[in-house]
Amino acid sequence: xxxxxxxxxxxxxxxxxxxxxxxxxxxxxxxxxxxxxxxxxxxxxxxxxxxxxxxxxxxxxxxxxxxxxxxxxxxxxxxxxxxxxxxxxxxxxxxxxxxxxxxxxxxxxxxxxxxxxxxxxxxxxxxxxxxxxxxxxxxxxxxxxxxxxxxxxxxxxxxxxxxxxxxxxxxxxxxxxxxxxxxxxxxxxxxxxxxxxxxxxxxxxxxxxxxxxxxxxxxxxxxxxxxxxxxxxxxxxxxxxxxxxxxxxxxxxxxxxxxxxxxxxxxxxxxxxxxxxxxxxxxxxxx
Ligand SMILES: [Zn+2]
Numbered sequence: 001x002x003x004x005x006x007x008x009x010x011x012x013x014x015x016x017x018x019x020x021x022x023x024x025x026x027x028x029x030x031x032x033x034x035x036x037x038x039x040x041x042x043x044x045x046x047x048x049x050x051x052x053x054x055x056x057x058x059x060x061x062x063x064x065x066x067x068x069x070x071x072x073x074x075x076x077x078x079x080x081x082x083x084x085x086x087x088x089x090x091x092x093x094x095x096x097x098x099x100x101x102x103x104x105x106x107x108x109x110x111x112x113x114x115x116x117x118x119x120x121x122x123x124x125x126x127x128x129x130x131x132x133x134x135x136x137x138x139x140x141x142x143x144x145x146x147x148x149x150x151x152x153x154x155x156x157x158x159x160x161x162x163x164x165x166x167x168x169x170x171x172x173x174x175x176x177x178x179x180x181x182x183x184x185x186x187x188x189x190x191x192x193x194x195x196x197x198x199x200x201x202x203x204x205x206x207x208x209x210x211x212x213x214x215x216x217x218x219x220x221x222x223x224x225x226x227x228x229x230x231x232x233x234x235x236x237x238x239x240x241x242x243x244x245x246x247x248x249x250x251x252x253x254x255x256x257x258x259x260x261x262x263x264x265x266x267x268x269x270x271x272x273x274x275x276x277x278x279x280x281x282x283x284x285x286x287x
Contacts, residue, residue, distance in 0.1 A: 002070055005080035005101045005131040005227070006167050008043035009203035012226040017282030018206075018217075021045035022274055023084060023231040024062075025052050028263050029238075030069060032270040037077050040275060042283040044077065045101070047084040047229060048094075059083075059097035067098070077287035080131065084229070088117050095124060103133035103170070111136075111157050115164065122165045133227075134161045137172030139207045155194040162199040168227055170205035171195050173220075178232050180211040187216050189223060196224035203227060210236075214280055221282065230277050234270045241269035 005019070012019050024030045024046050037044035046066060053059050066081050082101035083094040091102040104121050106114035118134045125132040137153025153171035162169050173195075174188045196204065203226035209217070210232035217228065245265045250256045278284050 001076065001078065002067060002100050003078045003080060004129055004167070005045055005082060005133075008045075008078050008080065009131070009168055009226045010201075011286065012043075012283070013201060013203045013224065015282075015286065016221060017286060018221050018226050018228045019043050019045055019283050019286075020209075020274070020277050020281050021047040021082060021084070021205075021227055021229040022234060022277075023047040023049060023052065023229070024056075025235075026056065027065065027069075028267045029234070029270060030066060031073070032267050033274055034069060034073055034075050034079065036271045036274040036278070037079065037287075038073070038075050040278050040284045041077060041287045042278045042285070043079075043287050044278075044283075045080045045082050045227065047082050047231065048099075049084045049231075050086065050090045053083070053090075053094075059094045059099065063094075063098035082131075082133070084231075085135075088121070091121055092124075095128065095130060099130070101131040101133070101167075103135065105135045105170075107135040107138045107172070111160070115160060118161060118166060119164050125167075126165065131167035133168045133170055133205060134164070134166040135170040135172075136161050139170070139172050139175055139177060141177030141208060152188050152191040153195065155191065155198050158195045159198040162202045166202075168203040168205050169195075169199060170207055173206075175206060175208040175212070177208045178210070180208075187212065187220060189219060192220060192223045192225070199224075205229065209233070209277070217280060228277075228281055230273075233277070234273050237269040237273045238266035241265035 022033045080101045085105040173191045204224045205227040206225045207229045209228040209230040
Protein backbone atom coordinates (compact mmCIF):
# COMPACT_ATOMS: atom_id res chain seq x y z
CA UNK A 1 0.00 0.00 0.00
CA UNK A 2 1.10 3.55 -0.76
CA UNK A 3 1.88 5.45 2.43
CA UNK A 4 3.98 8.40 3.56
CA UNK A 5 7.48 7.51 4.76
CA UNK A 6 6.88 8.86 8.26
CA UNK A 7 5.76 5.77 10.12
CA UNK A 8 8.24 3.39 8.46
CA UNK A 9 11.14 5.72 9.25
CA UNK A 10 10.06 6.41 12.82
CA UNK A 11 9.99 2.63 13.37
CA UNK A 12 13.36 2.21 11.64
CA UNK A 13 15.01 4.87 13.80
CA UNK A 14 13.62 3.31 16.98
CA UNK A 15 14.54 -0.21 15.82
CA UNK A 16 18.07 0.71 14.65
CA UNK A 17 17.71 -0.33 11.02
CA UNK A 18 17.30 1.59 7.77
CA UNK A 19 14.73 1.57 4.96
CA UNK A 20 16.19 1.58 1.45
CA UNK A 21 15.21 4.16 -1.13
CA UNK A 22 15.65 2.60 -4.55
CA UNK A 23 15.33 4.90 -7.54
CA UNK A 24 13.09 3.83 -10.41
CA UNK A 25 13.52 4.43 -14.12
CA UNK A 26 10.81 2.43 -15.84
CA UNK A 27 8.23 -0.33 -15.42
CA UNK A 28 10.78 -3.14 -14.99
CA UNK A 29 12.64 -1.23 -12.26
CA UNK A 30 9.46 -0.48 -10.36
CA UNK A 31 8.14 -4.05 -10.59
CA UNK A 32 11.50 -5.55 -9.52
CA UNK A 33 11.70 -3.34 -6.41
CA UNK A 34 8.05 -3.79 -5.39
CA UNK A 35 8.19 -7.59 -5.76
CA UNK A 36 11.43 -7.82 -3.78
CA UNK A 37 10.01 -5.68 -0.96
CA UNK A 38 6.96 -7.95 -0.78
CA UNK A 39 9.09 -11.14 -0.85
CA UNK A 40 11.34 -9.77 1.90
CA UNK A 41 8.41 -8.35 3.88
CA UNK A 42 10.26 -5.04 3.96
CA UNK A 43 9.04 -1.45 3.82
CA UNK A 44 10.41 0.35 0.77
CA UNK A 45 10.77 3.83 -0.71
CA UNK A 46 10.65 4.30 -4.48
CA UNK A 47 12.79 7.30 -5.42
CA UNK A 48 12.10 9.40 -8.52
CA UNK A 49 14.54 12.10 -9.56
CA UNK A 50 13.23 15.03 -11.59
CA UNK A 51 15.13 13.67 -14.60
CA UNK A 52 13.60 10.20 -14.20
CA UNK A 53 10.16 11.75 -13.76
CA UNK A 54 10.56 13.57 -17.06
CA UNK A 55 11.87 10.39 -18.72
CA UNK A 56 8.82 8.44 -17.53
CA UNK A 57 6.43 11.02 -19.06
CA UNK A 58 5.76 13.10 -15.98
CA UNK A 59 4.95 12.62 -12.31
CA UNK A 60 1.31 11.72 -12.89
CA UNK A 61 2.29 8.85 -15.17
CA UNK A 62 4.70 7.64 -12.47
CA UNK A 63 2.21 7.95 -9.61
CA UNK A 64 -0.57 6.23 -11.55
CA UNK A 65 1.77 3.42 -12.64
CA UNK A 66 3.00 2.83 -9.09
CA UNK A 67 -0.51 2.84 -7.63
CA UNK A 68 -1.81 0.46 -10.30
CA UNK A 69 1.17 -1.84 -9.86
CA UNK A 70 0.77 -2.00 -6.07
CA UNK A 71 -2.85 -2.97 -6.66
CA UNK A 72 -2.22 -5.43 -9.50
CA UNK A 73 0.69 -7.20 -7.77
CA UNK A 74 -1.08 -7.31 -4.39
CA UNK A 75 1.70 -5.42 -2.60
CA UNK A 76 0.80 -5.17 1.09
CA UNK A 77 4.12 -3.90 2.53
CA UNK A 78 4.36 -0.12 3.10
CA UNK A 79 5.55 1.68 -0.06
CA UNK A 80 6.39 5.38 -0.22
CA UNK A 81 6.64 7.12 -3.60
CA UNK A 82 9.20 9.84 -3.08
CA UNK A 83 10.60 12.71 -5.15
CA UNK A 84 14.40 12.61 -4.93
CA UNK A 85 16.32 15.93 -4.83
CA UNK A 86 13.28 17.94 -5.77
CA UNK A 87 13.25 21.61 -6.61
CA UNK A 88 10.62 23.75 -4.91
CA UNK A 89 8.45 23.64 -8.06
CA UNK A 90 9.09 19.93 -8.59
CA UNK A 91 7.97 19.17 -5.04
CA UNK A 92 4.69 20.99 -5.60
CA UNK A 93 4.12 19.14 -8.88
CA UNK A 94 4.69 15.75 -7.23
CA UNK A 95 2.33 16.60 -4.39
CA UNK A 96 -0.35 17.43 -7.00
CA UNK A 97 0.41 14.22 -8.95
CA UNK A 98 -0.20 11.95 -5.95
CA UNK A 99 3.27 11.20 -4.56
CA UNK A 100 3.22 10.20 -0.88
CA UNK A 101 6.56 11.80 -0.05
CA UNK A 102 8.84 14.52 -1.40
CA UNK A 103 12.36 15.75 -0.90
CA UNK A 104 13.01 19.44 -1.20
CA UNK A 105 16.71 19.92 -1.80
CA UNK A 106 17.37 23.51 -0.83
CA UNK A 107 20.99 22.80 0.06
CA UNK A 108 22.28 25.06 -2.72
CA UNK A 109 20.35 28.06 -1.35
CA UNK A 110 21.66 30.26 1.46
CA UNK A 111 20.44 28.70 4.75
CA UNK A 112 17.81 31.46 5.28
CA UNK A 113 16.21 30.73 1.91
CA UNK A 114 16.42 26.96 2.46
CA UNK A 115 14.58 27.46 5.77
CA UNK A 116 11.92 29.70 4.26
CA UNK A 117 11.08 27.34 1.37
CA UNK A 118 11.31 24.19 3.53
CA UNK A 119 8.94 25.79 6.06
CA UNK A 120 6.29 26.44 3.43
CA UNK A 121 6.50 22.84 2.19
CA UNK A 122 6.28 21.51 5.78
CA UNK A 123 2.89 23.24 6.05
CA UNK A 124 1.61 21.75 2.79
CA UNK A 125 2.90 18.22 3.53
CA UNK A 126 1.55 18.19 7.09
CA UNK A 127 -1.88 19.17 5.88
CA UNK A 128 -1.92 16.36 3.30
CA UNK A 129 -0.23 13.72 5.48
CA UNK A 130 2.84 13.48 3.25
CA UNK A 131 6.42 13.06 4.38
CA UNK A 132 9.04 15.67 3.58
CA UNK A 133 12.81 15.26 3.36
CA UNK A 134 15.05 18.30 3.60
CA UNK A 135 18.77 18.59 2.91
CA UNK A 136 21.56 20.53 4.55
CA UNK A 137 25.07 20.55 3.16
CA UNK A 138 25.43 19.43 -0.43
CA UNK A 139 26.16 15.81 -1.21
CA UNK A 140 29.11 15.16 -3.46
CA UNK A 141 29.05 13.96 -7.05
CA UNK A 142 26.56 14.70 -9.76
CA UNK A 143 22.81 14.18 -9.76
CA UNK A 144 20.77 15.45 -12.71
CA UNK A 145 23.44 18.01 -13.54
CA UNK A 146 23.73 19.41 -10.01
CA UNK A 147 27.30 18.94 -8.83
CA UNK A 148 28.12 19.01 -5.12
CA UNK A 149 31.56 18.90 -3.50
CA UNK A 150 30.78 16.35 -0.76
CA UNK A 151 30.96 18.75 2.15
CA UNK A 152 30.00 18.06 5.75
CA UNK A 153 26.82 19.76 6.96
CA UNK A 154 26.87 22.23 9.85
CA UNK A 155 25.09 20.41 12.72
CA UNK A 156 23.54 23.67 13.95
CA UNK A 157 22.02 24.32 10.53
CA UNK A 158 20.71 20.73 10.59
CA UNK A 159 18.96 21.46 13.87
CA UNK A 160 17.40 24.64 12.44
CA UNK A 161 15.93 22.68 9.52
CA UNK A 162 14.90 19.70 11.70
CA UNK A 163 13.02 22.05 14.04
CA UNK A 164 10.82 23.19 11.14
CA UNK A 165 9.02 19.85 11.40
CA UNK A 166 10.39 17.97 8.40
CA UNK A 167 9.97 14.17 8.47
CA UNK A 168 13.55 13.22 7.68
CA UNK A 169 16.79 15.03 7.11
CA UNK A 170 19.58 14.42 4.60
CA UNK A 171 22.90 15.84 5.69
CA UNK A 172 26.21 15.77 3.87
CA UNK A 173 28.73 13.70 5.84
CA UNK A 174 31.32 13.20 3.10
CA UNK A 175 29.04 10.95 1.03
CA UNK A 176 28.97 11.14 -2.75
CA UNK A 177 26.47 10.21 -5.49
CA UNK A 178 27.63 7.64 -8.03
CA UNK A 179 30.82 5.63 -7.76
CA UNK A 180 33.26 6.58 -4.99
CA UNK A 181 36.76 7.67 -6.04
CA UNK A 182 39.83 5.66 -5.00
CA UNK A 183 41.00 8.41 -2.63
CA UNK A 184 37.62 8.91 -0.89
CA UNK A 185 38.11 9.94 2.75
CA UNK A 186 35.13 7.93 4.03
CA UNK A 187 32.08 9.06 6.00
CA UNK A 188 32.53 11.64 8.75
CA UNK A 189 31.06 9.86 11.77
CA UNK A 190 31.96 12.81 14.01
CA UNK A 191 29.68 15.01 11.91
CA UNK A 192 26.92 12.38 11.90
CA UNK A 193 27.18 11.94 15.67
CA UNK A 194 27.01 15.70 16.25
CA UNK A 195 23.94 15.98 13.98
CA UNK A 196 22.16 13.13 15.72
CA UNK A 197 22.90 14.60 19.18
CA UNK A 198 21.25 17.87 18.13
CA UNK A 199 18.33 16.45 16.12
CA UNK A 200 17.28 13.65 18.48
CA UNK A 201 14.53 11.42 17.05
CA UNK A 202 14.74 12.85 13.54
CA UNK A 203 15.37 10.02 11.02
CA UNK A 204 18.57 10.86 9.12
CA UNK A 205 19.10 10.05 5.45
CA UNK A 206 22.27 8.78 3.83
CA UNK A 207 22.48 9.56 0.11
CA UNK A 208 24.95 7.91 -2.26
CA UNK A 209 24.59 4.40 -0.81
CA UNK A 210 26.42 2.77 -3.73
CA UNK A 211 29.88 1.58 -2.76
CA UNK A 212 29.90 2.60 0.91
CA UNK A 213 31.50 -0.39 2.71
CA UNK A 214 29.10 -2.52 4.79
CA UNK A 215 30.80 -1.69 8.10
CA UNK A 216 30.40 2.05 7.45
CA UNK A 217 26.71 1.52 6.57
CA UNK A 218 26.17 -0.32 9.83
CA UNK A 219 27.97 2.32 11.85
CA UNK A 220 25.92 5.05 10.16
CA UNK A 221 22.70 3.18 11.08
CA UNK A 222 23.89 2.93 14.69
CA UNK A 223 24.31 6.74 14.65
CA UNK A 224 20.76 7.48 13.52
CA UNK A 225 20.63 6.90 9.76
CA UNK A 226 17.19 5.40 9.01
CA UNK A 227 16.94 5.85 5.24
CA UNK A 228 19.63 4.96 2.72
CA UNK A 229 19.41 5.91 -0.95
CA UNK A 230 20.55 3.43 -3.57
CA UNK A 231 20.50 4.34 -7.23
CA UNK A 232 23.75 3.69 -9.11
CA UNK A 233 24.14 0.15 -7.81
CA UNK A 234 20.88 -1.03 -9.43
CA UNK A 235 21.91 0.67 -12.67
CA UNK A 236 25.28 -1.11 -12.62
CA UNK A 237 23.80 -4.54 -11.91
CA UNK A 238 21.10 -4.07 -14.57
CA UNK A 239 23.70 -3.01 -17.15
CA UNK A 240 26.06 -5.86 -16.30
CA UNK A 241 23.38 -8.55 -16.63
CA UNK A 242 22.06 -7.06 -19.89
CA UNK A 243 25.59 -6.83 -21.32
CA UNK A 244 26.22 -10.49 -20.46
CA UNK A 245 22.98 -11.59 -22.18
CA UNK A 246 23.93 -9.77 -25.37
CA UNK A 247 27.60 -10.72 -25.31
CA UNK A 248 26.59 -14.36 -25.01
CA UNK A 249 24.52 -13.86 -28.18
CA UNK A 250 21.27 -14.81 -26.47
CA UNK A 251 19.35 -12.04 -28.20
CA UNK A 252 20.18 -13.79 -31.48
CA UNK A 253 18.88 -17.18 -30.40
CA UNK A 254 15.22 -17.98 -31.08
CA UNK A 255 13.07 -15.09 -29.87
CA UNK A 256 15.76 -13.81 -27.56
CA UNK A 257 15.23 -10.34 -28.99
CA UNK A 258 11.77 -10.15 -27.36
CA UNK A 259 12.07 -7.29 -24.84
CA UNK A 260 10.43 -9.48 -22.22
CA UNK A 261 13.37 -11.87 -22.60
CA UNK A 262 16.05 -9.26 -23.28
CA UNK A 263 15.25 -7.30 -20.12
CA UNK A 264 14.72 -10.33 -17.88
CA UNK A 265 18.34 -10.80 -16.69
CA UNK A 266 18.60 -7.11 -15.77
CA UNK A 267 15.28 -7.34 -13.93
CA UNK A 268 16.55 -10.31 -11.90
CA UNK A 269 19.82 -8.45 -11.23
CA UNK A 270 17.93 -5.47 -9.77
CA UNK A 271 15.95 -7.85 -7.56
CA UNK A 272 19.18 -9.43 -6.27
CA UNK A 273 20.75 -6.02 -5.53
CA UNK A 274 17.65 -4.78 -3.71
CA UNK A 275 17.47 -7.98 -1.62
CA UNK A 276 21.15 -7.68 -0.70
CA UNK A 277 20.66 -4.05 0.39
CA UNK A 278 17.54 -4.82 2.42
CA UNK A 279 19.50 -7.52 4.27
CA UNK A 280 22.40 -5.13 4.90
CA UNK A 281 20.11 -2.32 6.07
CA UNK A 282 18.19 -4.68 8.39
CA UNK A 283 14.72 -3.94 6.95
CA UNK A 284 13.84 -7.54 6.06
CA UNK A 285 10.75 -8.69 7.96
CA UNK A 286 10.02 -5.15 9.26
CA UNK A 287 6.95 -4.40 7.12
ZN1 LIG B 1 20.93 12.05 -3.27
